[in-house]
Amino acid sequence: MSVPAIEVAGLAKTYGEVTALHGISFEAAPGTVLGLLGPNGSGKTTTVTLLATLQRPTAGSARICGHDVVADAARVRELISLTGQSAALDGGLTAAENLAMFGNLTGLRGERLRARIDELVEQFDLGAVRDRRVATLSGGMQRRVDIAGALVTRPAVLFLDEPTTGLDPRSRAAVWEIVAGLRAEGITVLLTTQYLAEADLLADRIVLLDRGAVVATGTPAELKRHAGAAVCEVTLVDPGDLDRVATVLGRFESVETPAAGPAAHPRLVFRSEAGMSTVAEVIALLREARIDVVDVGLRQPSLDEVFLQLTEQVP
Numbered sequence: 390m391s392v393p394a395i396e397v398a399g400l401a402k403t404y405g406e407v408t409a410l411h412g413i414s415f416e417a418a419p420g421t422v423l424g425l426l427g428p429n430g431s432g433k434t435t436t437v438t439l440l441a442t443l444q445r446p447t448a449g450s451a452r453i454c455g456h457d458v459v460a461d462a463a464r465v466r467e468l469i470s471l472t473g474q475s476a477a478l479d480g481g482l483t484a485a486e487n488l489a490m491f492g493n494l495t496g497l498r499g500e501r502l503r504a505r506i507d508e509l510v511e512q513f514d515l516g517a518v519r520d521r522r523v524a525t526l527s528g529g530m531q532r533r534v535d536i537a538g539a540l541v542t543r544p545a546v547l548f549l550d551e552p553t554t555g556l557d558p559r560s561r562a563a564v565w566e567i568v569a570g571l572r573a574e575g576i577t578v579l580l581t582t583q584y585l586a587e588a589d590l591l592a593d594r595i596v597l598l599d600r601g602a603v604v605a606t607g608t609p610a611e612l613k614r615h616a617g618a619a620v621c622e623v624t625l626v627d628p629g630d631l632d633r634v635a636t637v638l639g640r641f642e643s644v645e646t647p648a649a650g651p652a653a654h655p656r657l658v659f660r661s662e663a664g665m666s667t668v669a670e671v672i673a674l675l676r677e678a679r680i681d682v683v684d685v686g687l688r689q690p691s692l693d694e695v696f697l698q699l700t701e702q703v704p
């Protein structure tokens with residue numbers, strides 16, 4: 390078997406009285422996307438900073454492509470790149486100048502640097518903004534330049550810390566495409582995100598952290614199966630019916646769901662142990678009580694629902 394791109398064993402970190410990580414373990418195979426998820430304060434950033442050699446663990450170990458992040462930190466730094474939500478760009482420089490700056494920082498110069506910048510401009514579709522000052526670009530475009538900057542040195546492992554936070558849906562989709570492309574190139578990506586749909590879409594495997602411990606690992610599909618039965622979702626016409634529905638369907642176990650938008654129809658979600666029979670029963674009960682619905686359906690639990698079940702709060 391090949392050496393894991395990321396290998397974390399019993400990794401712990403305490404800050405004075407605060408234990409940020411209680412000895413976590415997980416692995417990522419080369420060329421895969423690992424989603425690191427968890428509520429605020431669960432230890433995601435601490436994990437990334439330890440793996441990126443920005444601080445030292447209190448106990449346990451971590452290896453990047455077989456190299457220890459403490460004993461072999463210099464080699465690890467050559468293998469990784471880190472980019473986050475706050476773009477590390479110089480707004481006064483053009484996109485191409487920023488890429489050159491990233492190259493210079495790692496010793497890439499001259500013709501090799503110019504050729505690499507041309508490649509990245511092409512790959513990230515930055516031709517139109519190449520010679521524009523970064524401060525004048527949209528947030529989505531800046532994020533693209535920033536990720537391109539992290540790739541100037543062709544890292545084996547890329548840490549993407551909340552790469553789509555604050556982006557509009559179109560720019561977010563553009564970043565998703567980039568991440569899928571990186572995976573196709575064989576780069577291992579550790580992605581932290583607060584958007585579970587994003588992890589569902591991009592991650593081969595997910596590590597779910599809560600209060601400094603791993604509470605679940607698996608593929609998105611495995612995590613959803615772990616949550617157990619399918620759910621029956623009832624979408625109501627009238628918000629005024631919510632209490633009545635809760636009474637009429639009181640025998641079913643309700644599932645906590647992420648808040649819907651203000652304009653959305655009110656919905657209730659129940660565990661559906663008996664699959665379609667539960668749905669049939671729910672429809673019969675609602676009809677009997679003359680409660681109008683927009684929709685009653687059977688579906689797999691979403692990753693958000695799994696998350697709410699396994700942790701104490703939303704990420």
Ligand SMILES: Nc1ncnc2c1ncn2[C@@H]1O[C@H](COP(=O)(O)OP(=O)(O)OP(=O)(O)O)[C@@H](O)[C@H]1O
Nearest residue numbers: 404407408409427428429430431432433434435436
């Ligand atoms: N330098 C520090 N000194 C003291 N405590 C810290 C330090 N850095 C992190 N912590 C604590 O460690 C815990 C984990 O924090 P961390 O930033 O890793 O979580 P996170 O999952 O990245 O959260 P968020 O999603 O809010 O960024 C928190 O309780 C935090 O307050």
